[in-house]
Amino acid sequence: MTRGDVVIVGGGHNGLVAAAYLAQAGRRVQVLERLDHVGGAAISAHAFDGVDARLSRYSYLVSLLPPRILADLGARVRLARRQYSSYTPDPRTGGRTGLLIGPRSTFDAIGAGDDEAGFTEFYRHCRAVTSRLWPTLTEPLRTRSALRRDIDDAGWQSMIERPIAEAITAAVGDDLVRGVMATDALIGTFARMDDESLRQNVCFLYHLIGGGTGDWDVPIGGMGAVTGALAAAATGFGAEIVTGAEVYAIDPDGEVRYRHGDTEHRVGAEWVLANVTPTVLAGLLGEDAPGSAPGAQLKVNLMLRRLPRLRDETVSAEQAFGGTFHINEALTQLDDAYRRAAAGWVPDPLPCEIYCHSLADPTILSDELRQSGAHTLTVFGLHTPHDLMVSGTPERMRDTLTSAALTSLNSVLAEPIQDVVMEDAAGRLCIEAKTTADLQDALGMTAGNIFHGALSWPFAEDDEELTTPAQRWGVATRHDRILLCGSGSRRGGAVSGIGGHNAAMALLQG
Structure with a gap:
């Protein structure tokens, strides 16, 4: 059995941040990633056959990644600010009026000037x-x-x-x-x-x-550019990254067992950093799984020949899709959608919001696609809890939820979105849906929770024990030599690198 300073289980962006900090400090670091690539949910992909566009397949915007982390690691990540904050077609007028928030806000257009x-x-x-x-x-x-x-x-x-x-x-x-x-x-x-x-x-x-401030920006080059910069930083400082390495057991004494191809390996370390969900970690340790909040979202990626026409003639498509495009998200609609989903039904209409990354970052498209007027579109559906997915077959529920999302979108457009969806090389519509079940199966996100579990306040309660470095940095587990370093850590969640940074600090400053 080989032995090093640190083994990091999981090569998502947090694991790469931790690896880079620790290797920079002179520690021997090995990252073990189950998939054949690093990045976890922070990746770009050519999702459609024969279509030269790099979509941010899972995560898609950046807000919580501190510039300090990028500067410390010398990771070159460029972010683009969206021109508008949001546009919301008014369902009370069938989308013929709407609220634009940005350089020119239009509260009066929906009769809400007093607000x-x-x-x-x-x-x-x-x-x-x-x-x-x-x-x-x-x-x-x-x-x-x-x-x-x-x-x-x-x-x-x-x-x-x-x-x-x-x-x-x-x-x-x-x-x-x-x-x-x-x-x-x-x-x-x-x-x-x-x-x-x-x-x-x-x-x-x-x-x-x-x-x-709460600004959410578009990473130039897609989410894969973020992962690429962090992976380059980690390897540049000397960290070893092993892909295709499926960890199947962790001992509290620091031994990690994994399979790589047809070979089983054992590696020991002074520290093990877990860039997996707390539930997955418990399984690797042979312990009972902790309670975990299920995920509740749907993501539909589309490739369009052009942006769709709107019913609201007072805003351009570039303005409307230049920020977050809200669909059927009035407060009463959100409440009704929750009640329906809690009762085991798909919300009707499904509250959704849309992001058009190619407006802020055309580099994700080939020259030919840019010149043709093509655009990417991401539809994010709310109130689609994991319980809905497990109530039927995953394939059927994926189709049902995708249909609900597109129907909701069409309720505020002047033309069906399907009429402007591009076809791939095989003549199939460029529509890709990712459900909570897909996130669990593909990325190991327990119950499809994009935060690896219930989010917690970014502070300690007054009576909380903060005696060890791991406790003070919010990365402690039941075992002294095993730290959380992912979204499941105290201040993890979203693409932030904070979980990886804080685990590294707990180890280095302890």
Whole structure:
């Protein structure tokens, strides 16, 4: 059995960040990745046969990746700011009017002009919280009371103490405006907006905390460019990355067993960093699985010959699709969708939002596609909990959910989206859906949860034990020599690298 300093189980972006920091510090690091490539959910792919476009197949936007991490590692990642924040067709007019938020906001167009001031004030209070919390995500955990003393009271109460629905409904009166504000609390999270558990608040906080401002940017070159830069940094500092290495057991004493091809290997290390879900880690340790929140999202990737025409003639397609395009996401629609999904039915209409990455980053398309006017489109469906997927066959439910997403989109377009979808080399429509079941099967994300489990507050409770470096950095497990380094760590979730950074800091600064 060989022995090194650190073995990292899982070559997703967090594992690469940890590997780069540790190798930079002179540690011998080996990364073991089950798939034939690194990156996990942060990859680009040619999803459609014969179509030269690099789609961000799973994760798609960046907000929570601190520039400090990239600078520390010398990782060259370029991000593009989207011109508009969002566009939301009004379902009350069949999409003939809508709310555009950006350089030119159109609250008056939907009869909500009186809400603009309340909307602005609401986010001012939110930024008073997020701007203070953001820098702490790459520091040892602070306690709730220590942070509370330094943060705006109104923002803290609305985001941390009470269901976020209360602050939203108090700030604005229009149902559509309320829904636009509410969606950040429901990305990948199955909850009511007024849920007393506040799990929707935690999701809301993470979607607004990035950079202290909540801006979500498009990575130039797609998500694969992020992975490529981090992998290059890790190997450049001397980390060894082994793909096709399926870890099947971990011992608390630091021994890791894995298969590579037809050969079984044993490797020992002073430290094992787990860039897998807590449930997967428990299975590798032979322990009972912890409770895990199921995922609740659908992602549909499309390749279009051109952007579709809108029913709203006051905005261009480039404006509408230049940010987040909300579909059937008024607050009452979100509530109705939750109730229907909780009862075991696919929401009708399905709340969705759309991202057109090729508008912000045309480099993901070949010259020929760019010149033809083609575009990528990502449709993200809410309130599609994993329980729906396991209620039938995965293939049938994938088709059902895909149909629901496209039907929802068509309800606000002037032409069916299918009429502008490109065909691949075999004449098939360029439509690819990824469900929670697909994420579990392909990426090992337990129950398809994109956050590797329930998100937690980015601070420690006052009575929480913070005696060890791993506890102070939010990466502790039941075993001293095994640390979490992925999205399942205390401040993990989304493409941030924070889980990998904090695990490395716990090891190096311990």
